[in-house]
Amino acid sequence: xxxxxxxxxxxxxxxxxxxxxxxxxxxxxxxxxxxxxxxxxxxxxxxxxxxxxxxxxxxxxxxxxxxxxxxxxxxxxxxxxxxxxxxxxxxxxxxxxxxxxxxxxxxxxxxxxxxxxxxxxxxxxxxxxxxxxxxxx
Amino acid sequence: xxxxxxxxxxxxxxxxxxxxxxxxxxxxxxxxxxxxxxxxxxxxxxxxxxxxxxxxxxxxxxxxxxxxxxxxxxxxxxxxxxxxxxxxxxxxxxxxxxxxxxxxxxxxxxxxxxxxxxxxxxxxxxxxxxxxxxxxxxx
Numbered sequence: 001x002x003x004x005x006x007x008x009x010x011x012x013x014x015x016x017x018x019x020x021x022x023x024x025x026x027x028x029x030x031x032x033x034x035x036x037x038x039x040x041x042x043x044x045x046x047x048x049x050x051x052x053x054x055x056x057x058x059x060x061x062x063x064x065x066x067x068x069x070x071x072x073x074x075x076x077x078x079x080x081x082x083x084x085x086x087x088x089x090x091x092x093x094x095x096x097x098x099x100x101x102x103x104x105x106x107x108x109x110x111x112x113x114x115x116x117x118x119x120x121x122x123x124x125x126x127x128x129x130x131x132x133x134x135x136x137x
Numbered sequence: 138x139x140x141x142x143x144x145x146x147x148x149x150x151x152x153x154x155x156x157x158x159x160x161x162x163x164x165x166x167x168x169x170x171x172x173x174x175x176x177x178x179x180x181x182x183x184x185x186x187x188x189x190x191x192x193x194x195x196x197x198x199x200x201x202x203x204x205x206x207x208x209x210x211x212x213x214x215x216x217x218x219x220x221x222x223x224x225x226x227x228x229x230x231x232x233x234x235x236x237x238x239x240x241x242x243x244x245x246x247x248x249x250x251x252x253x254x255x256x257x258x259x260x261x262x263x264x265x266x267x268x269x270x271x272x273x274x275x276x
Binding site for chain 2: 007032033034035036040042056063064065091092094095098099102
């Protein structure tokens with residue numbers, strides 16, 4: 001029986017700016033930041049109240065895992081906002097929206113009433129989009 | 138956004154929260170924080186706590202300790218770290234740090250140094266093998 005997710009990946013186009021976005025803007029905590037050579041890091045962050053879930057900020061770069069054509073395709077798809085990477089939750093969407101907006105986070109959908117609560121959509125520095133939801137209690 | 142009642146209140150509370158985030162090292166007190174939000178002290182504490190689940194005072198302590206953890210991990214001394222987050226009394230800094238993290242500042246620094254050293258010397262200990270193999274990262 002599967003019990004939990006321990007690691008998941010978000011593909012990013014620049015790990016330095018992804019670090020700034022996820023740590024300094026979203027307020028995630030750095031779990032692991034290990035140099036792996038050739039400008040690549042094994043960089044994982046955790047949501048502030050979910051320290052057991054490591055989100056790997058995985059660099060899309062040419063190497064053994066991705067060939068040149070794959071990198072070009074993935075870069076293009078990520079940049080144009082193809083991928084919805086996750087649903088995050090918060091206790092108070094209005095306050096969180098105000099704070100993230102003040103920090104320069106771009107929202108593609110402002111807080112909107114849905115049948116499950118309030119939801120907004122924001123985009124990271126690469127182009128991945130996320131739902132941010134305040135779930136009905 | 139119109140579905141949210143009194144959105145302007147949240148905006149003002151967020152402004153005060155960001156003020157704490159940016160000025161935690163200063164000699165802050167509740168009066169100058171609530172002034173930032175244009176609230177009475179009592180009203181401010183009530184609304185702040187409803188949004189962040191901490192009083193402004195406890196939130197300020199949390200921000201100071203979180204930043205002290207970063208400074209200790211970067212190699213600053215315990216005394217320097219306390220001063221740099223606005224807690225100049227070493228005794229109260231150490232007490233608050235232990236209360237929140239469960240460790241003394243020096244114990245935290247020692248553990249963090251050991252972890253970082255291990256991460257630099259043998260990063261593959263921190264990478265699931267499936268990813269390492271796919272990337273061609275070998276021991």
